[in-house]
Amino acid sequence: MVNTPPKIEYLKMAEAAKLKGQFQHFDATQRNDKLKECVAIIKRHLPQWAIHVTVDIGEWWRVIAQIPQNAQRSLLHGVLGILLEYVARCLIPSS
Numbered sequence: 001m002v003n004t005p006p007k008i009e010y011l012k013m014a015e016a017a018k019l020k021g022q023f024q025h026f027d028a029t030q031r032n033d034k035l036k037e038c039v040a041i042i043k044r045h046l047p048q049w050a051i052h053v054t055v056d057i058g059e060w061w062r063v064i065a066q067i068p069q070n071a072q073r074s075l076l077h078g079v080l081g082i083l084l085e086y087v088a089r090c091l092i093p094s095s
Contacts, residue, residue, distance in 0.1 A: 011038050
C-alpha cells in the first residue's frame with residue numbers, strides 16, 4: 001500500500017498537512033488516499049495496549065528546577081519505573 005504511487009519513505013503528518021517533504025509532489029486527493037492506506041496499515045498493527053501520559057510542561061519545569069541537575073534524569077527514570085510497574089501489575093495476572 002505504501003509502495004503504491006506516489007510512494008513515500010516515511011509518514012510525518014506535518015509534511016502531509018502542508019504537502020511538503022514526502023508529500024511535496026502530491027495533490028490533496030493523492031495525499032488523502034495515501035493517508036487512508038497508512039491508517040489501514042496502522043490499524044492492522046495496533047498494539048494490544050498503550051500508555052498515554054500528559055505532563056503540564058510548565059509545572060514539570062517548576063518542579064524539576066528545584067532538583068539538582070545531576071539527579072533530574074534519575075527522577076525521570078524513577079517516575080517511568082513507577083508507571084511501568086503499575087501497568088505491569090494491572091496487565092499481568094498474578095500466579
